[in-house]
Amino acid sequence: MLHTISLMVTRMPSPREREWLWPRILTGFLVGGLVGGAAMGGLIAVVARLIFYVVGAHPAAVAIAAAVVAAVYGGRAAGFWRVPKPQSPHQVPPAWRDIFSPVVASVVYAAGLGAIYFTRIGSVAVYPLAILLLGMGRAPIAIIEIMAVVGLVRAATALVGPYLHLDLGSREAVPAMMEKYASALRRGELLVLAAVIVAPVTMLLT
Amino acid sequence: MEPPVIRRSHGSLSGDRRLKAQSIALAIAAGVVGLTLLTLSYNQVPAYLFAAAALSGVWVGIASLFSP
Numbered sequence A: 001m002l003h004t005i006s007l008m009v010t011r012m013p014s015p016r017e018r019e020w021l022w023p024r025i026l027t028g029f030l031v032g033g034l035v036g037g038a039a040m041g042g043l044i045a046v047v048a049r050l051i052f053y054v055v056g057a058h059p060a061a062v063a064i065a066a067a068v069v070a071a072v073y074g075g076r077a078a079g080f081w082r083v084p085k086p087q088s089p090h091q092v093p094p095a096w097r098d099i100f101s102p103v104v105a106s107v108v109y110a111a112g113l114g115a116i117y118f119t120r121i122g123s124v125a126v127y128p129l130a131i132l133l134l135g136m137g138r139a140p141i142a143i144i145e146i147m148a149v150v151g152l153v154r155a156a157t158a159l160v161g162p163y164l165h166l167d168l169g170s171r172e173a174v175p176a177m178m179e180k181y182a183s184a185l186r187r188g189e190l191l192v193l194a195a196v197i198v199a200p201v202t203m204l205l206t
Numbered sequence B: 001m002e003p004p005v006i007r008r009s010h011g012s013l014s015g016d017r018r019l020k021a022q023s024i025a026l027a028i029a030a031g032v033v034g035l036t037l038l039t040l041s042y043n044q045v046p047a048y049l050f051a052a053a054a055l056s057g058v059w060v061g062i063a064s065l066f067s068p
Helices: A002-010 A015-055 A059-077 A102-114 A126-134 A140-164 A173-180 A182-205 B013-042 B047-066
Strands: none
Touching (some): A059 B047, A126 A140, A182 B047
């Protein structure tokens, strides 16, 4: 993703044009992420609503199911066992940035990223998240709102671009940064999955 | 002898500062929108489901920064 946003900026020949373009691209990213996430939330809400009509609302069972999935993928993240990680093998098609203008391409590209489940995803927390959302069929608007936030946050990570100056670095700059923070990412992942596992316990206490 | 002038290859230093300020402003705007949406959804579902979904969802978004 950071490659893409950097490439869109660096295609502009002059520094002045780049300075003009950066904020517009970033705004486009935020709008696209929000819309894409909300659209994906709408899709999940339809399925969740159908599940709700068929089996009713069982929030406790949903929390336990999500906790089990979180435990399974937590073990995977910790290196205890191997579990399939079904996901799209590709990110949003990069050709889009060549078809549209940089600002329009930003909106379209981020909308694709915001759709989350149709793209390649870094975190295994998406699997318990899917269970949780599918179990919220009683409140479809909440599903849309939560997914809109997920899309927005995903797109908002592009805001670090101007700070990291990734548009000025080599193509190896992004993989190097990812490697540098790999262990912190793993710890964060385990922490979030542990929180999902603990959720049913708090339910029993309240 | 004059000291060497350091120039940034991508633009002026003031432009760089302006861009960083714009990024912060956009981050604040995104934060306000995100928190508003989460607040709206908070009362619609049980708190433990909301907390687990919001936390894992926000993490999925943040972790994207480190994905290829």
